[in-house]
Amino acid sequence: MCDFNNLTDEQKLHYHKILLDAADNFGGKNFFLQLLEAVRESSTHPLISANREFNIGLGTVKWNKVIFRDKLQLLQKARAQESKQNNLLPSKEDKSYKKVLNLVRTLKPIVFTVRPERKEDGAGFMFQPFDIIDEETTRLNPLFDAIFFCSVGTIKKLLNYEPKAL
Template structure:
């Protein structure tokens, strides 16, 4: 996804959401440091069977193990949502079934980010999926910023300036 090509409203929403999370971490630099450590990990952190990822300032825990097949399907679903707004429309039967199974398996998944020392930041909890009333599924902006989007994308979103005439 190219941040510069996004619609104005999407840029503003992403900026607000990601900046809010960065401030909860104690600032942009601490937030970006966490993302860099996640990206530097040899295997994807979400594939840890222990459901924990340790980083310099704390740790990230999640409820249950994520298998590589589900993670791959999730990343494809995120790409599809970013491109056409819905993860299920337009899929062939096999991919539709695999995506539904991934949704069922990962639906209850929630994450807890805990600091090493209690003064760095408050414990942050978030769910992977946000379910809308109309049945649409959206993926947490924090999850995408941490585990999916390239760090350059997150930096652009963090540093985006909302000007008065854009509101």
């Protein structure tokens, strides 16, 4: 999802809708982008926070399980491969298959809750880190990828995407 130029028009529209819905539920595009910038500017990656939350003046992201640094590093390696193979899980013959499968099993139950500071800004939203397609296919949830990993510039492009007129 993070490589805007390699996405098809259908994928761009799909991600646009998901991100726009999330942004609307957090107070709008501007507030959502400020959240993403705050995550990127954090001195340590927010996912390894011991208190399982990330706060900025505009709102809070909370989750229900501690994520350790080694899991985050493995996730980042697997994420780099996902765009090439369209699957977070490597092939079963790959040496890292079991590690990545255990990572998915460990992080799958986590639920992230994003809430704006003021209720009138929106209802907030919830998401899990992965979309399990079938037994052999797992992808990062677009919101998880957008909030914690993709560049803010790419997310801006997706939020402002307008489909080409036919």
